[in-house]
Amino acid sequence: MKTLKTAASALALSLMASVATAEGKLSIYHWFEYIPQELLDKFAAEYDVEVTLDTYDSNEALLAALKAGKLGQYDVAVPGDYMVEILGNEGMLDTFTDDEMPNKGNILPQWADVSFDPGRKSSIPYQWGSTSFSVNRDVYSGNIQTTDIIFNPPEELKGKINVLDTAGETLTFASLHLGIPQCSTDREQLKALNDLVQNAKANWASFGSDVAKDVLVSGDAAAGMIWNGFGMKAREEGANIEYAYPDQGYIVWMDNVVLLKDAPNRDNALKFMNFLLEPENAAAVTNYARYTAGVAGVEPFLDEALKTAPELNPPAGGNPQFVQACPEEVQKVYDTIWTNLKK
Structure with missing residues (x-):
């Protein structure tokens, strides 16, 4: 009897362990x-x-x-x-x-x-990967190796640009355009950063990260900030786009x-x-x-x-930059700039 009880107990424990694992x-x-x-x-x-x-x-x-x-x-x-x-x-x-x-x-x-x-x-x-932008070559055939595409775009792209809905990367990209350091505490540089994005906003059609690929594929955007892999996917889905490595720099992450x-x-x-x-x-x-x-x-x-994908094989040289974690006092300024930009 003792042997039967022991066997039954062992079976019960085994079943309990199996259930615990399955759960x-x-x-x-x-x-x-x-x-x-x-x-x-x-x-x-x-x-x-x-x-x-x-x-x-x-x-x-x-x-x-x-x-x-x-x-x-x-x-x-x-x-x-x-x-x-x-x-x-x-x-x-x-x-x-x-x-x-x-x-x-x-x-x-x-x-x-x-x-x-x-x-x-x-x-x-x-x-x-990297963060930069892609441009529809059916809409614009000029030089795209410049951050002007996003912040001072040619007429063909005005009102047709999607910007990533992420403060860290978008404001870092704006800093690269201006040639100012990330996390700057200089009041004039911070004012210039704010003025740049506020003025550029008039030429942007949308803020969107999860739709960054889709708007390029659909043609709702003719240019847009995008992560390189997402840009490759958009191209593979039929968009006639080219991914840029602008002279001012691009983001790596x-x-x-x-x-x-x-x-x-x-x-x-x-x-x-x-x-x-x-x-x-x-x-x-x-x-x-x-x-x-x-x-x-x-x-x-x-x-x-x-x-061989151009989005995954950047040219030699360039100016790749990681986004920096700013000190709290600077981050508060960046947060204010971003909040006002999204209004």
Whole structure:
């Protein structure tokens, strides 16, 4: 009888463990249109985890949502480089050990120890790329290697320009146009920045990040600020557009998967981050999103089109710039400029 009870108890415990595993969850806060559903399904099946994904359209929207009470509801998020630093300074990130991330050695050397997360204690690299603009060559055939296209456009493009609805990148792009440093505290430079975007706004048709590709494909915009992978997708969907690397400079960025503080499913979050550091999985994101992975060994898994795409292969030289995390007093001025711009 004792043996039967023991066997029954063992079976019950086994069933309970199976149910507990099946009920595992992972909650992701992610950029829109940036990860293939098939990859999420693969992770869910491999680890028997229920995956939910909510999306945002800017780093600033991510920060605002976490500050408004979303922290503790999500396990991982995908902020850009400067936003990783801001989230860390705000105490919104958890840390992990190297032992908890077995695939950490797959990170490419240039992304393994970064200023916004030294030693990669809270984040892993996801994808990196650039932010500039694309122009419809059926509408405008002139020189596009200048930020004048956005801030002092030719007649053919006036009123037909979409601008990203993200303060960090749009105001940084405006600073590049003016040739002033990011996070400037100089009153005259800040006034010039405000005057530039306010005057340029008259030539813009819309602010839109999640629609940046669609308006170029549909022809609703003849030019628009856009991320390079999104620009490649628009071209592949039939838009006769060219992506620019303007002489004044363009933005480069690295998106990262971070472990959020108070993650309700911390173990599954770490499994997911480690899963994304496997070359085949990192390549799946690249093939879908059309950016560039921060993981070694992805080449055998990449689409051939990525190797020669002009959006992913910038010319030598140029002036690529990362967006900087501004001191709080400067950020307040930038926030005011952006708020007034959006009125």
